[in-house]
Amino acid sequence: MTAQAAPLSGQDGPSARPVRRRFSWAWLGLLPFGIFSTLFLVIPTAYLVIGSLQDKTGAFTLANYSGLADPGIVDAYGNSIEISLVTAIGGGIFGFLLAYAVINGGLPKFLRSALMTFSGVASNFAGVPLALAFVFTLGRVGLLTVFLRDGLGIDMYSSGFSLYSKIGLELVYMYFQFPLMVLVIAPAIDGLKKEWREASDVLGANSYQYWRRVALPILTPSLLGTVILLFGNAFGAQATAYQLTSGLIRIVTIVISSQMRGDVLFNPNLGYALAMGMVVIMSASIAVYSLLQRRSERWLR
Amino acid sequence: MTVGFGPRAPGALDSIEGNAPRRTKPRPRRLGSIVWWIVFLLGFLYFFVPLFATLIFSLKRPPFGDAFVTTVTDSELLGALGYSFVVAILTVIGSVALIVPTAYWVRLRLPRLRPYVEFVTLLPFVVPPVILVFGLLNTYSHPPVFLTQTNIGNDVLMVCAYIVLSFPYMYRAVDTGLRSIDIRTLTEASQSLGASWPRIMWSVILPNLRVAILAGAFLTVAIVVGEFTIATFLGRQTFAPFLSILGDHDPYEQAAVTLVSFGITWIAMGLIGFIGRGSRDRIQVAGAH
C-alpha cells in the first residue's frame, strides 16, 4: 500500500561522522518542548516523588508506601480502576460509533460540525454542574425518574437502580468520555480513505469483511490509544464523583484530595504516595498500549 | 503518487472535508444508514436530557425566567467568562506552538523517542491537578522565580499550567492527524522545492493538520473554561471558581449560568471551527498507493 521513501533520519545504523552531528541536530528540535516540560511538569512531579518519600517533618521514610496496603486504599484503587476501565471501554465503543455515524454514516454534514463543537464543550462538562444535571434527571425526584414512574409505570429506584452507585457514576462519567472519544478519533476516521472502501467493494467484499480486514486493523492503534486516554481521563476525575457520592464510593482521587486539602485528614505525604501509585498504573497502561500499538502498526506497512 | 497544486485535484483531503466530487456511479446506499441515525439519536438524547432537566430547574424561580435575567445582568459572570476565554485562547496558541512541531519532529526524525515523549505528554493525565498545582506553588512561590508575587506572574503560571494540562489531548489529536498524512513525502517534496523549516511547518504541515488541531483546540478551550483547582489555588477568578461560589447562594442562577455558558462555549467553538475553515489553496497529496 504505502511505498515508503527512504527514511530521513540515520536509522540505518551508525556510520561515520555525519550521523553523530545529525543526531544532536535532531535533538535540538525537542528543546522547546523539553524546557517547557521540565519547568512546568517535571519539576512539580519531582516534588511529588520526593514528597512521597518524606514524612511531615521532611525525614526520609517508606511509611507512605506501606500505608498504601491499607485495605481502604486498596479498595479505592480497585474502584478507580474498575470505573475507569468500564467508562473507557464503554465510552470508546459508543464514542467511536457516534463519530463514525456523523463522519461516514450518511448523515447530513452539518451534524458533524455540530457534534464536534458540542463534544468540545461536553468533554469538560464535569464536576458540580454535571453531577447536578444528572441529579435533576435521574435522581429520586429527577425528571426522567418521575416521568418513567408516573408516565410509564417503571419505578427505577425500587428495581434497585440508584444514581448514587458505581453504575450511576459510570453513567455520569460517560458524559465526558463519549465526547472525548469522538473528538480524538475523528481525525483517524477521516484517515480512512474512501478509496479503500471503494477498492474493497470493487473486490467484492461485504461490509463485515471491510471492517474486519481493512478498517479495524488500520484504526486499532488509534482506537487503543484513545481508549487509554479515556482510561486516564476517568481515573483522574474527581469533582463529579465527590459531589455525587459524598465519598462513600472511595476512589483514589478523592482520597488524595482529602489528604491534601481536607479539614480533617491531613497527610499530604500519603497523598503524594497515592499519586505515585496513579503514575505507576498509568505508566503500566501506556506500556501495554505501546506494545499493542507496535504490534498493530505492522498492519500499516 | 501525485502531488498537485493550484486547482484542487481530488484527493484524500477532500474526503476529510466530505467534499468528494462525484466521479463514479453513486455509491450503493449502505444498509447501515438507519443504524447510524439510531446511534445519533441515542447520543442526542443522552446529552440533551440532562441539560433539559437543568433548564427546567432553573426556570423554577418565579417570575418565569428570573434566573436567566439575573444571569444576563450579572457583570461578574461576564468578567469571569471573558477572562477564562482569553486564558483559553492563549493556552491553545501556546499548546499548538509547542506540540505540533514536537510531534512532527518526533515522527520524522526521532521515532525511537516517541514512547518517551508520549509518556511525558500523558503525565499531566496521571498527576492530579491538586498535586500539580502544589508542586508549581512549591517551585514558583519564592525566589529565584517568584511567579506568584504579582498578578501577571500568577496569570503566566496559570497559562503554563493549562498548556501542560492540554498536552495529552493536543498531542494525541495531532499525532493521530499526523498518522494519516504522509509527512515524510510532504517534507521531502517541500525541501526539494527549497522550503525552509518554518515554511514547511506553516504552509504544509499545519494546513493538513487542521482537523486534528481544531479537535485539540476544542478540548483545550473546554478544559480551561472548566478547570477549577489550579485557578483556585492561584487565586484567579476564572469561570469555574465563580460558578462554584454562585451555587452556594443561588442554585437557580447557577443552573442558568451553566446552560448559558454551555451555549456560549459551544458557539465559540463553532466560530473557531468556522474561522479555521481557511484557505483552499494548499499542497495536497493524492493518497499514497
Add this chain to the structure above:
Amino acid sequence: MTTTRSLPLLMTLGAGIVLVAAACNGGGGATTAPTGAAGAASWTPDAALLASAKTEGSLTTIALPHNWCDYGDLLTNFKAKTGLTINELNPDGGSGDEVNAIKQNQSGGQGAPDVIDVGLSFGPKSVADGILAPYKVSTWSTIPDSAKDKDGNWYGDYYGVMSFEVNTTVVKTVPADWSDLMKPDYKASVALAGDPTVSNQAISAVWAAGLSNGGTLDNAQAGLDYFKALNAAGNFVPVIGKTATVASGETPIRLAWTYNALSDNDSLKGTPPIKVVVPKTGIFGGMYVQAISKYAPHPNAAKLWMEYLYSDEGQITWMKGYCTPIRYADLKARNVIPADIAAKLPDTTGVVLPTLDQINKASDLITKNWATTVGATVK
C-alpha cells in the same frame, strides 16, 4: 442527652459574668465606649494602626464566602472605613486550604493570606506548625478563656449549631429531633452537607446525631451507628447536600450549621420555603477561630481587620449572618445588640461545645470508619 454540661460552656458563662463586671470598671481600649441600649457604637479604626496599614495598602483574606456569617458586609464595610483594598482568595476553600496557602506562600506574593478563619482543631495544629503570629485584640479580655490560645495565636470568632434545613414543600411534617429522621415519612430525604472524611460540617453532623443516640462527646461511635441505621432504613441520601439539591427536592432535609441553613433560606427567597430546625436533643456547637499568618505580607492590615471583627460592630455583623459571636455574653450583658438582630438568632440553649481533644478523637474515628460502617451498604 448528655448528663453533664460541658466544662467549656460553664466556663464561658462564668467568664462572661466575671468579665462583664470587669468591663464596667475597665476601659474599652482602642474601641469607643458603647452608647447604650439603642445599639453598639460603630467602629472607628485606631489612627496609628490605620496609618501603618495604609502603607501596606491591602489585605489578603481567604475562604470567606460572602453569605457565610455575613462576611459580605464585613468586607464591604472594612473597605469603606479604612480605604484598604481586599484581595479575596478561594472563597470556597476549607480550613485545610487556608493552612496550605500559608505554608506554600511563605515568601509573600498574591497567594499569601494575611488572616485565616479555620476550624477549632486547626488552631493548635497551626501553632505546632509555627505558621501563626500572635496578636491580642483590644477586646481580648471579653473573649472566653476556653475559646482562645493563651499566647494570642488563635482566638474563637463565632459558632453555630447543627440543625435540619428542611424544604417544606416536599417535607410536610417537619422533624423535631434526630429520632424523627428515622421515621418512614422521611424516606430518601436526609443528606449531609459534605463528605465526612473531609468536611468539618459533615463530621459534626455525624457526631451530633450520635449525641442523641446514646453517644457522648467522648465517643462518636453512636453517630456512625445512627447513620448506618439511617442508611439501612433508606432515609439517607448519599449525595452531598447543596442548596441546589435542597431546592430541587432531592435532599429535602440537609444537616447543616444554623447559619448556613438560615442564609440559604434568605437567598432562596421562598422558592422553596425553608424551615430551620434546631433538634431538641443533641444540640451540637461548632466553633471557628481567627488567626494571623506569620508570613502575612500585610501584618498591620491584618491586625486592623482583627480589631474590626472583634469590635462590637464586627461581632454584631456576624450575628446578622446568624452566627453566634464569641463575645455574645459580653454584648448581651451590655445590652448593645439591636433587637431585630437578636430576634433572628436561633435559640441555642443547651448547646454543647466540644474540647479540642474530643474533636480530634471524634474526627479520627469518623473519618476512618465512615466508608466501612456506612458505605458498605451503598453499592
